[in-house]
Amino acid sequence: MTRRIIWSLCALPVNWEDSGNPAACEEPVFELVFLGTSASAPSVQRGLSSALVMVNEHRFMIDCGEGTQRQLLRTGLGFRRLDKILLTHGHLDHILGLGGLASTLGRWEALEELNIFGGGMALARVQMLMDVVFGPGQTPNSGVTLNLMEAGLLFEDKQFTLTAVPVQHRGPDCFAFLFEEKERRPFLPEVAEALGIPHGPVRRDLALGIPATLPDGRVVQPEEVLGEPQRGARLFFAGDVSHTGPLHKVAEGADLLAVEATYLDADKQLAKQHGHITATAAARLARNAGVRQLVLHHVSRRYTTQQVLEEAQAIFPDTIVASDLDSFAVRKDKPVTARNLRQR
Numbered sequence: 001m002t003r004r005i006i007w008s009l010c011a012l013p014v015n016w017e018d019s020g021n022p023a024a025c026e027e028p029v030f031e032l033v034f035l036g037t038s039a040s041a042p043s044v045q046r047g048l049s050s051a052l053v054m055v056n057e058h059r060f061m062i063d064c065g066e067g068t069q070r071q072l073l074r075t076g077l078g079f080r081r082l083d084k085i086l087l088t089h090g091h092l093d094h095i096l097g098l099g100g101l102a103s104t105l106g107r108w109e110a111l112e113e114l115n116i117f118g119g120g121m122a123l124a125r126v127q128m129l130m131d132v133v134f135g136p137g138q139t140p141n142s143g144v145t146l147n148l149m150e151a152g153l154l155f156e157d158k159q160f161t162l163t164a165v166p167v168q169h170r171g172p173d174c175f176a177f178l179f180e181e182k183e184r185r186p187f188l189p190e191v192a193e194a195l196g197i198p199h200g201p202v203r204r205d206l207a208l209g210i211p212a213t214l215p216d217g218r219v220v221q222p223e224e225v226l227g228e229p230q231r232g233a234r235l236f237f238a239g240d241v242s243h244t245g246p247l248h249k250v251a252e253g254a255d256l257l258a259v260e261a262t263y264l265d266a267d268k269q270l271a272k273q274h275g276h277i278t279a280t281a282a283a284r285l286a287r288n289a290g291v292r293q294l295v296l297h298h299v300s301r302r303y304t305t306q307q308v309l310e311e312a313q314a315i316f317p318d319t320i321v322a323s324d325l326d327s328f329a330v331r332k333d334k335p336v337t338a339r340n341l342r343q344r
Ligand SMILES: [Zn+2]
Pocket: 039, 040, 049, 091, 093, 094, 240, 298
C-alpha cells in the first residue's frame, strides 16, 4: 500500500526568522514541528514532549518538556514570536522546560509577553516554577501571564480557530487542541460568467463577500456567485490520553491527527494502569475517524520505533512515528508534507 505522506523535496532547513515561509514550497496552512517525542524520560534520540504549531504569523508551543530550548535552537526557528504556550496537562515531562525557557526569555531575549495556557493543576505547578525563576510573587512583573484554560474556543483570527478539547488521562484538566481553517465559500467562475460579471476588482470584491456594482448599474450580491461553505484544513493534536472514545468526533476528517502511542498492544494492561493508549488504539482512532494522516508521538524507550510503526500501520497504513524536529505541513485536501528541520 502506498503511504500518502510526501517527504518534501525542498526539505532543506529553513530559517523561518528570515524567510517567513518555506522557500519554494507553497505556504502551508498549519505547520506542526515536533521538538520532543519521548514519553516520561528522554532517550538518546528523543527529547521530552514539546511541539510547535505555526500558522500565519502565530506560533503556538504545545507543552515544554525539559530540554525544549535546545531542541528549538536545533531547528533554527529561534525564540522570536514565541508568545503562546499551551499545556496539555501538568505532568512534569510536559512542563519542566518552562522554567528554563522563561529564564532565558526573561534574561537574554526580549520577553515582552509570554502567555501560558493550561488547566488548574498544570498552572499551579507552572506558578511554582515561575516563582523560582522570577522570585515569589514577581510573575506579574515578568511579562509571563498564566491563563486558566477551559474547554472551547481559545484563539481565533480571520483564517482559523483554535479549540481546547478536554481529554481523559491521569488527573483533571487535560486537553488536546484542534486547529481548524475557517469555512470558505468558493467563488464560482462559471456563474460569474453567466451573469456577465467582468474580471478584475468586481470579482475580487464578490469573492471577499462584498456586494459589487457592475458597469451597467446592476448590483450583484456575493451569495449569487459563491458556492456552499467548504470545511478547511484540520489539525488535531492530542498529547497523553487514556481513552480514545471521546476523541472520535473531534478527530473526524482531520487532515492530520497527532496522538500519543506510549505502549504497544501487548502491554495494554500497563497502558490502562498508567492512563495511556497503545499504537493499536491510536491507529483505530485514525481509521474510524477517517483522518488523512496519523502521526504518533510520546514514544516509550521500551520499544523500537519500527515496532510502534508496524503495529499502527497494520490498522492504519497512513501512519508515521514522529522523530524529533520532524515538521509536517497541513493544507486542505492536500497530502501532508514532511521534512526534518535539524540544522547540520
Ligand atoms: Zn507524558
